[in-house]
Amino acid sequence: MGxxxxxxxxxxxxxxxxxxxxxxxxxxPRKKCPATPGEEVQDCIQKTLTEWSSKIxxxxxxxxxxxLECTVAQAVEKINPEExxxxxxxxxxxxxxSNSSSIRDAVDLACSALGVAQLDSVIIAPPPVxxxxxxxxxxxxxxxxxxxNLVQNKKIVAIGTSDLDKTLxxxxxxxxxxxxxxxxxxxxxxxxxxxxxxxxAKECDxxxxxxxxxxxxxxxxxxxxxxxxxxxxxxxxxWIPLWLLRYSVIVKSRGIIKSKGYIIQAKRNAS
Numbered sequence: 001m002g003x004x005x006x007x008x009x010x011x012x013x014x015x016x017x018x019x020x021x022x023x024x025x026x027x028x029p030r031k032k033c034p035a036t037p038g039e040e041v042q043d044c045i046q047k048t049l050t051e052w053s054s055k056i057x058x059x060x061x062x063x064x065x066x067x068l069e070c071t072v073a074q075a076v077e078k079i080n081p082e083e084x085x086x087x088x089x090x091x092x093x094x095x096x097x098s099n100s101s102s103i104r105d106a107v108d109l110a111c112s113a114l115g116v117a118q119l120d121s122v123i124i125a126p127p128p129v130x131x132x133x134x135x136x137x138x139x140x141x142x143x144x145x146x147x148x149n150l151v152q153n154k155k156i157v158a159i160g161t162s163d164l165d166k167t168l169x170x171x172x173x174x175x176x177x178x179x180x181x182x183x184x185x186x187x188x189x190x191x192x193x194x195x196x197x198x199x200x201a202k203e204c205d206x207x208x209x210x211x212x213x214x215x216x217x218x219x220x221x222x223x224x225x226x227x228x229x230x231x232x233x234x235x236x237x238x239w240i241p242l243w244l245l246r247y248s249v250i251v252k253s254r255g256i257i258k259s260k261g262y263i264i265q266a267k268r269n270a271s
Contacts (some may be wrong), residue, residue, distance in 0.1 A: 006053030007234045013068035016239065016266045019113055020044045021075025022259040037213045041244065042226050044262055045218075048072055049230035077259055078115030079249065087258065088120045091247040092162070092184075094217050095127040098242035100142040102265070106245045107155050109263050114247065122147065123160040123184060125213065137171040148178040160184070162211065166197040173204055182207040218244050223266065241266045 010016065023044060035043060051072045079087060093106055103124075110119060124143055126135050140161075147159040160182030161172065169183055183201065185193060187210050201208045218241055228236040242265045249259035 003053050003231050005056035006049070006231045009056065009065070009068055010231065010234050010239075010268075013065055014268055015067040016264075016268070017067055017069055017109065018045060018048055018262075018264045018266070019069075019071040019076070019109075020048050020261045020263075021072055021113075022077040022261055023075075024257070024260060025075045025077060038217055038222070041218050041246075041262060042222055045223070045226045045264065046230050048075075049227065053231055075261075076113065078113075079259075081115075084116065086252055088250045088252050089114060089116055089247065090121040090123075090250070091119055091245050092123045092125060092211075092213075094125045094213075094244045094246075095143070096216075096218060096241040096243055097220065097267075098265075100146045102243050103143065103146040104150065104155075105265065106243050106263065107150055109265075110245055110247055111155065113261070113263060114249065114259075118154055119156050119247075121158045121160060121181065122150075122156050123162055123182060125162045125217070126164070128216070135168065137168060137175060140168075140172060141175065144172065144176055148176070151178045158182070160207075160209075162213075166194065166200050169197065169206070170200055173206070179204070180206055182209055184209045184211045186210075187212050218264070223264075238268045239266050240269060 048070060052070045079089070091107075091110055093103065095102065107119060107122065111117065124147060126140065127143060129135055129139060144159075147156065150156045151159060158181040159178060161169065161180045162184040163186055164172065164183055169180070173179055183197075183206055185197070185208060193208055198208065200206075220240055223241040224236040224239060227234060227239055245263045247259075247261055247263070248257055250256065251258050
């Protein structure tokens with residue numbers, strides 16, 4: 001059945017939640033040279049979809065699910081509670097085609113996937129703004145409020161930002177109840193940290209980190225293309241990615257990555 005079964009399920013579902021599981025468990029992606037973050041995401045989505053669809057049986061009469069779970073069981077790796085204190089669980093959240101209310105869903109799914117009560121840190125990438133519109137602190141505030149609620153409810157310990165210049169970071173810091181603990185700076189945009197940003201971060205005890213993620217880690221067109229390649233003849237253009245969360249589990253004492261994976265949620269806009 002395989003691809004046909006997967007296609008039938010996708011045509012009935014309203015949402016799709018895709019979990020890659022621990023990429024270190026199953027060598028995804030299997031590329032000789034290091035892939036860019038965008039290529040890695042697409043490779044992992046494709047591999048997960050292909051593996052998942054190959055295991056779908058023929059009896060699909062009862063399988064009409066509003067939210068379709070797409071994951072590979074053998075790749076899922078929950079954290080042993082006895083080891084939890086020795087590990088740091090961090091995540092970066094990319095909002096693609098959704099709003100601030102999806103942040104709670106993303107964090108809840110990450111906690112559930114890893115078998116933990118809370119994440120140690122969550123960094124949010126600036127959600128996409130309309131063409132011709134500049135990113136502003138007012139635009140960021142609803143997203144930050146959602147993160148603050150999750151800190152207050154003990155689902156997250158620390159929250160951080162990405163790609164904010166000194167002015168935006170300062171505005172967010174002064175407004176926020178829960179202050180940003182970190183701010184990521186893109187290596188492609190600057191080889192040297194801006195002095196004004198460095199001085200402000202030091203003064204307010206904000207950790208400056210570097211990253212090499214593109215502005216859009218997973219765009220609508222890329223997601224639809226991967227969906228079409230993995231499950232032929234599916235109505236891929238009906239599916240829109242809502243958000244993508246990348247997590248990593250690091251052994252604190254040794255600084256090595258024990259687990260890494262992606263969780264993606266998409267919705268179907270049926271015509």
